[in-house]
Amino acid sequence: MINLYSWSTPNGQKASIMLEELGLDYCVTAINIGKGEQHHPEYRRISPNGKIPVITDQELQDESGEPVRIFESGNILIYLAEKSGRLLPSRWEERAEVLAWLFFQIGHLGPMVGQWHWFDDSAPAESELAIKRYREETLHLLEVLNGRLGEAPYLGGAEYSIADIANFTWAKAAVEQMKDEEPDAIAALEPLRDWLKRVGARPAVQRGLNVPSEEQKQRAAEAERIPGPAGGGTVLP
Numbered sequence: 148m149i150n151l152y153s154w155s156t157p158n159g160q161k162a163s164i165m166l167e168e169l170g171l172d173y174c175v176t177a178i179n180i181g182k183g184e185q186h187h188p189e190y191r192r193i194s195p196n197g198k199i200p201v202i203t204d205q206e207l208q209d210e211s212g213e214p215v216r217i218f219e220s221g222n223i224l225i226y227l228a229e230k231s232g233r234l235l236p237s238r239w240e241e242r243a244e245v246l247a248w249l250f251f252q253i254g255h256l257g258p259m260v261g262q263w264h265w266f267d268d269s270a271p272a273e274s275e276l277a278i279k280r281y282r283e284e285t286l287h288l289l290e291v292l293n294g295r296l297g298e299a300p301y302l303g304g305a306e307y308s309i310a311d312i313a314n315f316t317w318a319k320a321a322v323e324q325m326k327d328e329e330p331d332a333i334a335a336l337e338p339l340r341d342w343l344k345r346v347g348a349r350p351a352v353q354r355g356l357n358v359p360s361e362e363q364k365q366r367a368a369e370a371e372r373i374p375g376p377a378g379g380g381t382v383l384p
Contacts (some may be wrong), residue, residue, distance in 0.1 A: 164355030245303035248310035
């Protein structure tokens with residue numbers, strides 16, 4: 148049994164989509180990042196940076212008999228792919244291409260979309276320079292994805308892989324936010340939009356996007372606020 152600690156964000160959805168694609172047995176603990184639950188000392192023991200998602204695998208235990216933690220979303224995707232033997236090619240040429248696009252999301256798409264979203268929607272003071280910079284860089288990255296998807300049906304090549312799972316959730320969020328601000332630019336990204344439609348139609352993807360469930364999120368919303376940056380306090384060790 149795998150335990151998934153997550154919330155309904157693009158990074159969290161990467162892990163839940165992967166678990167659904169593989170059909171692995173897992174249970175979910177909703178970590179309400181809006182209330183600072185990611186800063187709880189117990190959670191920080193499995194997620195040192197206080198981020199979601201994290202998984203623990205009952206089949207993989209440390210010397211003390213505790214389930215081993217796997218944190219960082221890209222690491223989770225690789226771990227689950229190798230555990231199952233699926234969605235990550237074994238041939239080095241194909242594997243290198245899949246991992247390149249996985250790290251493209253981790254190092255570029257995710258951070259840029261995240262910064263754009265924060266400065267555009269959540270920053271306490273408006274910064275047009277920051278909004279413009281991150282919006283333009285996000286559009287550039289979407290264009291890079293579009294170029295690749297004009298060459299191949301999936302980011303890794305002919306087959307669906309962890310590269311598609313990783314980039315789908317972030318590209319989906321970016322396109323949804325961008326389409327009202329840059330409608331002509333988004334309309335021109337036909338291969339990307341086709342890919343989003345095909346990946347988004349997969350039953351496992353649809354199920355993964357709804358993790359945690361509304362009931363789980365409601366229970367998390369009723370919990371007390373945890374001290375930490377999200378709760379107005381300090382980072383816990």
